[in-house]
Amino acid sequence: MKLSELFSDKLSLSFEVFPPKTDMAFDSVKHATEEIAKLKPAFMSVTYGAGGGTSKYTLEIAKNIKQRYGVPTLAHLTCVSSTKETVREKIAQMQEAGIENVMALRGDLTPEMEGLDRSKWDYKHAIDLIYDIKESGADFCIGGACYPEIHPESHNQAEDIKYLKEKVDAGLSFLTTQMFFDNNLLYNFLYKIREAGITVPVIPGIMPITNANQVERAVKLSGSFMPQRFKSLVDKFGSSPDAMKQAGIAYATDQIIDLFANGITNVHVYSMNKPDVAEKIQSNLSDILG
Ligand code: FAD
16 A cells, blocks of 8 residues: 555554564564554554665565555665665565555765765765656655754755755655654744645654663764753663653653644654554554544
8 A cells, every 4th residue: 555545634653663684683573573563553664774785674574564464564765875776676676575665765874985985876865766766667655754853964954945845846755754852843844844835744753762772872863852851751760771661652652642632643653673662652542543
C-alpha cells in the first residue's frame, strides 16, 4: 500500500526500525522488527545504513514485515557518495522486492568523506535522488526528511525551507521530521512551511529517550533543543535505568498526545528496534488511538 493512501483523519502511530550492521545480528534484529510489526502500526520505516553498507538488510527487513505481517513499509535510500549506476541497481532491487514507498535521503556526510572532492559526486542533495527515482519510471510513493530546528548544515531557516520546497516539488508525497523535544518548534515550523507553499503531509518524528546515554547521542545527531522539563527529568532519573525508561516513555507519550490534540494525525516513533518501548507507547495511547 502506498503511504499516500494512508493519510486521513484517523489518529495513528508508525514505527522506525534499523537494519543489522552484521550478518550475526540479523536474526535478533529481524525478531525485534517482527515484534514491532505485530503491534500493527500504520506503517514501519526501515533505515538505510550510512554509506549504504547494510542496504541489503533494509530491503530484507522491509519485505519480511510487509509479507508476513501485512504492515505497509517505507524503505529508506541514501545517495551521498553513491554512483548513478548503484542507485539504479538499488531502485531495481526495491521494485523486485515489491517496495512501494521510498524515503529519498541524501545521507549524512561521514568523517571519512571530509576532504573529498564533492564536485565530482553524482549526488549532492536528496533532490538529485528524487529526480533519478522519477526518471527511472519506478512507481514509488516518495517521502523526504525535514528539520523543524533546521538542518545542521543550513545557514538559516529561510534557506532550508527554500530547498525543502524545491525537494517537495521534485516529487515528494510526504515529509517526516527530524526528532524534536519541544512541540512548539514543530508548530512554528509547520506554520512557516505552509506559508512557503509546502502542502504535503508532515509526519512528526518522536524519539523516546529511554536511557541517559542516548541523550548526548541524540543531541549530537540532530542538534535538537532540550527543554528544561526534559533536562530535569534526565538529571533526576538518568542514573536509574528503569526509572529513566519509564520517564522517557511518559515524555514521548505526552508529546504525542499534544501533537494529536493539535491536529496531527500520524506520529512516527523512532522505536530503535525496541518492541517493549513501541508497545508501551502504543498501550499508553490505546483509547486515544481507538
Ligand atoms: P538534503 O535534503 O539534501 O539536505 C541537506 C542539506 O542541504 C540541508 O542543509 C539543505 O538545506 C541543503 N540543500 C538541499 N538541497 C540543496 C540544494 N539544491 N542546494 C544547496 N543546498 C541544498 N541517514 C541515513 O544515512 N540513513 C537513513 O535511513 C536516514 N533516515 C533519516 C530519516 C529522517 C526522517 C531524517 C530526518 C533523517 C534521516 N537520515 C538518515 C539522516 C539524513 O541523511 C541527514 O540528515 C542528511 O544530512 C540530510 O539528508 P536530507 O535527505 O535531508 O538532505
